[in-house]
Amino acid sequence: MVSSRNDLCLWLKKVSAEIIKELPLMRRYSQHIMIDCKLGYLFREALLKLNVKSAMEIGAGPGLLTKFIKDAVKYLVAVEIDIKFLKFGIELASEEPNIEYLMSDGLKLLNNNALRVDAVVSNTPYSLTGPLLASIVKSNIPYALLTLQKEVSERLVATPSNKSYGRVSVFIQSFMKPEIIDYVSPTAFYPPPKVWSALVLLKRRREWREEDKIFEEFIKCVFNQRRKKALKIVRECTDKLSLKEIGDSILRDLIGDKRVYELNVETFNALMKLASK
Secondary structure, eight states: OOOOHHHHHHHHHHHHHHHHHHOOOOGGGTOOEEOOHHHHHHHHHHHHHHTOSEEEEESOTTSHHHHHHGGGSSEEEEEEOOGGGHHHHHHHHHHOTTEEEEESOHHHHHHTTOOOOSEEEEEOOGGGHHHHHHHHHHHTOSEEEEEEEHHHHHHHHOOTTSTTOSHHHHHHHHHEEEEEEEEEOGGGEESOOSSOEEEEEEEEOSOOOGGGHHHHHHHHHHHTTTTSBHHHHHHHHHHHTTOOOOOHHHHHHHHTTOBGGGOOHHHHHHHHHHHHO
């Protein structure tokens, strides 16, 4: 049954108050619950636009976001590792036939390809941001809808020469198309984090293959010296990783006199293609 907007907002206010009263939320584990109805609807509307059949919510907690997105897909797996949320999660799943609530480690499920879904959804615990992004890329799941720290989200969409542009920008943009949907105030969560967040959509650009592990190592190596001349650093990294040497004339045509942080995503992929032949 589809709930009205007003009903959902009232439900969120009531249940979040119960949770705050009953459960200790561990700041050191980046545990925050969603208390903002607007954020729930941002997720819901973005998921509806994707028109996907199934989704996995990682870090579902007590199911607050789960309730908002349940009608946007036919099948929703809500995954949570902390047993203290079990009572609330099971109660929600018992009322909604298209929700399966699992007490499990969402990252392990992604890494083992244990569940094949169309999208990953998460009010991401900040401490899991890096591992979660890497697991999503390598899972080949088509879409991800995540709240991330504002600073991290801006790295994902950054372009060459921007101060936020770096290894994670190239890695994510090589496999996914990132888009910032909206910025999210700390007051959207309890307890409020110290920084702003952003709701980010990732759309699959190309699939991850096992041979892409060397590409991941290559960009990591190159960006260890992001402000140096790229010509020298690329040579050092191809040698260090035992990749094929790229001819001087080809290398100069590709990167000229640019520094590492000035090279675009297409150039990194072209370099990897040449070094892998």
